[in-house]
Amino acid sequence: MKGFLVLRIVAKMLIPYILVFALYVQFHGDYSPGGGFQAGVIAAAAIMLYGLIFGLPSARRLVPDAVVETMVGLGVLIYAGVGLVGLALGGNYLDYFVLARDPVAGQLRGIFWVEIGVAITVSGVMLKIFYMFAGRRRRDDTR
Amino acid sequence: MAVLTVGVAVQRNLFSVVILSGIYSFLMATVLVALDAVDVGMTEASVGAGVSSVLLLGALTLCGGEEAKPLNRRWLPLLLAAVIVGALVYGTLGLPGFADPNAPIHMVVAPRYLERAVTETGVPNVVTAVLASYRGYDTLGETTVVFTAGAGVIALLRRRRRAAKGAK
Incomplete structure (x- = not known):
């Protein structure tokens, strides 16, 4: 779809705002x-839009497969890691009260990191599925 | 929404089916917003209408746009669907009335969450507080489910790629 001028311009205008909106929804x-x-899905949708308009190879150059696959696992690790940190600091698993001196601040910190973990895994998985589906056709064609 | 559902069932062209289900998702999102479940509505709009439409369209380019001809015996699926609908409607009769303040779900932990979530977690959005803190284990499981789905897709599709390479 590289030939469609209007689509390209509109996508170029929209994508930064979609990404900023994802960050807003996250934080x-x-x-x-x-x-x-939600933030993970929105961020993944921005990259998908980029891939749809400018072609899968340029999306893959922007967010390489290795990064996406790392994100898939990293998010869960962050989430589980927050639980382990709570354990190490003397609380229960996923106990956020011990993460900071003030229990409320500990809660905020725990929720913050947990949400980041969720966002990373979700956007990684969405992007990976998109890459997989969109990439298969091309491989069949080249064969 | 009922019109859209009938359209999805009747329509033989899969491209129209994907678009119609996208519209259905958007309507569903507006219903959820009307029910004050903005978080869920957001998820429905972005996942149901956005990402899954794109993925279904991607799948359509792989497998062609027309639905296969139906089998001869069409009454059995209809009967099955009717039975399931009957069972579900019968089940809803046992539910408490809509927005009934005395429903069991509002009696046990919900008031405690609503009263103390802000002071205990410092997060004004109670949905986030419940998801990430009170129900942290559930959300961890949910994230693991998403992770497993991604790992499954990677495992299935990549193996096919390797097999194709080996066949060459």
Whole structure:
């Protein structure tokens, strides 16, 4: 779809805002609707839009497969790691009260990292599935 | 939404089916927003209408746009669907009335969450507080499910790629 001028211009204008909105949903999720899951999906959708308009190879150059696959596992590790940190600091598994001196600050910190973990895994998985589906056709064609 | 559902069932062209289900998802998201479940509505709009439409369209380019001809015996699926609908409707009769303040779900932990979530976690959005803190284990499991889905897709599709390479 590289030939469509309007699509390209509109996508170029939209994608930065989609990414910023994803960050907003991620970090403002404490105060407004949203959170890690939604932010991850929105960020992945921005990259998908890029891939649809400018072609899969350029999307793969922007966010390489190795990065995506690392993200898939890294998010779960962050989430589980927060639980282990709580364990190490003398609390229960996934106990956020011990993460900071002030229990409320500990809660905020725990929720923050947990949401980041969710966002990373979700956007990694979405992007990976998109790459897999979109990439198969091309391989069949080249064969 | 009912019209859209009938359209999805009747339509033989899979491209229209994908678009119709995308519209259905958007309507569902507006319903959820009307029910004050903005978090869920957001998820429905982004996942149901956005990402899954793109993925289904990607799958369509792989397998062609027309639905296969139906089998001869069409009454059995219809009967099955009717039975399941009957069972579900019968089940809803046992549920408490809509927005009934005395429903069991509002009696046990929900008031405690609503009263103390802000002071205990410092997070004004109670949905986030419940998801990430009170129900942290559930969300960890959920994230693991997403991870497993991704790992499954990677395992299935990549093996096919290797097999194709070996066959060459």
